[in-house]
Amino acid sequence: MDQDALEEQILLAWRTNARMNEAVIEAVSDAGLGCTLSKRGGRGAGGELAHMHTNRVWQLQKRAPDLAEGLVIYDAKWEPVRAELLASHRASADAVERLLIGQLRGEPRRRGFKRGVLTTLCYFVSHESHHRGRILLTLKVSGETLDKTATYRLWDWDRT
Numbered sequence: 001m002d003q004d005a006l007e008e009q010i011l012l013a014w015r016t017n018a019r020m021n022e023a024v025i026e027a028v029s030d031a032g033l034g035c036t037l038s039k040r041g042g043r044g045a046g047g048e049l050a051h052m053h054t055n056r057v058w059q060l061q062k063r064a065p066d067l068a069e070g071l072v073i074y075d076a077k078w079e080p081v082r083a084e085l086l087a088s089h090r091a092s093a094d095a096v097e098r099l100l101i102g103q104l105r106g107e108p109r110r111r112g113f114k115r116g117v118l119t120t121l122c123y124f125v126s127h128e129s130h131h132r133g134r135i136l137l138t139l140k141v142s143g144e145t146l147d148k149t150a151t152y153r154l155w156d157w158d159r160t
Contacts, residue, residue, distance in 0.1 A: 003104070010100055010121055016157050017125045018093035024132060025049055025085050027150035028139065033080050035142035045135045045144075046080030052131050053085070056092040056124070060099060063111045063120075067095040096124055 001009075033046035043051060053074065060068035071092055074080075102110030104117045112120030132154070139145050153159075 007101060007104055010104060010117065011097065013125070014093070014097055014100060014121060017128060018089065020132065020154055021049070021052060021089050021093075021128060022086060023150060023153050024135060024146070025082060025089065027146045028135070029144055030082070032139050032142070032144035032146075033082070035138050035144050037138050037141055043076065045138050046085070047076070047078070048131045048135050048138075049085050049089070050074040050078055050080050051076075052128050053088045053092050055127060056096050059124070060092070060095055064095075064099045064102065064109055066109065067098055071095060 028045055033049075034044050036042060036044035036047075038044075051074070053072075057068050057071045057073050060071070072088055074088075099110055099112065100117055100121055103112040103120060113123060136146070136151075136154075145151070
């Protein structure tokens with residue numbers, strides 16, 4: 001596979017993952033954003049989404065500090081607002097995309113994981129998939145499940 005084809009596939013995989021996050025943000029109810037399974041005041045579904053964005057920013061601060069500039073870091077106690085979550089996720093997804101492509105192209109100040117750009121991509125996708133799963137479980141147990149169309153969309157990566 002040549003460099004351009006690899007870059008295209010990396011971008012496609014990352015953008016699909018990012019759209020899955022947006023689909024959850026758009027589909028979860030306002031009540032669902034506040035749902036939590038924690039008995040000690042831990043983060044709820046909205047807090048998980050905020051954490052996903054904030055983790056991207058933390059990673060960017062270590063790996064490509066200029067790409068983290070201007071991105072919000074949410075306090076763990078922040079009460080999520082859907083529009084702000086969407087805007088934040090879109091901004092940090094764009095920054096991570098620039099990190100991935102910069103790392104692939106060997107650009108300076110684009111330090112991904114030592115084992116390469118695919119490991120960097122897999123880290124972000126794995127972390128975010130873990131939290132999407134936690135969100136879906138929280139919503140299910142709380143009786144605030146996503147509608148079937150939204151749920152199926154999360155697994156239809158060929159169309160999303």
